[in-house]
Amino acid sequence: MYWQEKPIMPTKAAAEELSRLKIDLYKVSDVLERGFECGMKRREGIYEKCVEWRKNRVLKVVVEDRETFWRLRHAGLSRK
Numbered sequence: 602m603y604w605q606e607k608p609i610m611p612t613k614a615a616a617e618e619l620s621r622l623k624i625d626l627y628k629v630s631d632v633l634e635r636g637f638e639c640g641m642k643r644r645e646g647i648y649e650k651c652v653e654w655r656k657n658r659v660l661k662v663v664v665e666d667r668e669t670f671w672r673l674r675h676a677g678l679s680r681k
Contacts, residue, residue, distance in 0.1 A: 602625075602626035602627055602629065602630045603630065604629075604630050604633045604634065604664070604671055605671075607666075607669065607670050607671050608670045608671070609626050609629055609630060609633075609664065609670070609671045609673055610670050610671065610672055610673065611626070611672075611673040611676075612672065612673065612674060614675075615673040615674055615675055615676055618675065618676045618677060619673075619676050622660075622676060622677075622678065624660075624676070626673075628660075629662050629673060629676065631652075632650050632651070632652050632660060632662045633648070633650050633662060633664065633671075635652060636650030636651050636652045636662070637650065637651055637652070638650065638651075639651035639659065639661060640661065640663075643663075646665060646666040647663065647664070647665050647666070647674075648663070648664050648665075648666070649661060649662070649663045650662055653681075654678060657680060657681050658678050658679065658680060658681070659678065659679050659680070659681055660676070660677075660678055661675070661676070661677055661678070661679060662675065662676045663675040663676075
């Protein structure tokens with residue numbers, strides 16, 4: 602799956618988080634496209650986006666900009 606014309610490549614830990622949440626890279630791409638900025642300020646090249654998810658939860662994804670791809674570092678749920 603792609604975001605801003607670069608592929609999204611998950612870390613092993615992020616792939617396990619996606620599996621646990623039962624979501625795929627298509628959903629991650631959707632969160633990055635439609636989501637809002639959330640969480641704390643991160644260093645340059647790291648983006649944290651969220652969307653409302655199932656009742657009172659927020660789905661958060663964190664990606665890091667590498668030269669040729671996006672590294673998915675984290676995907677998780679939190680309460681509003």
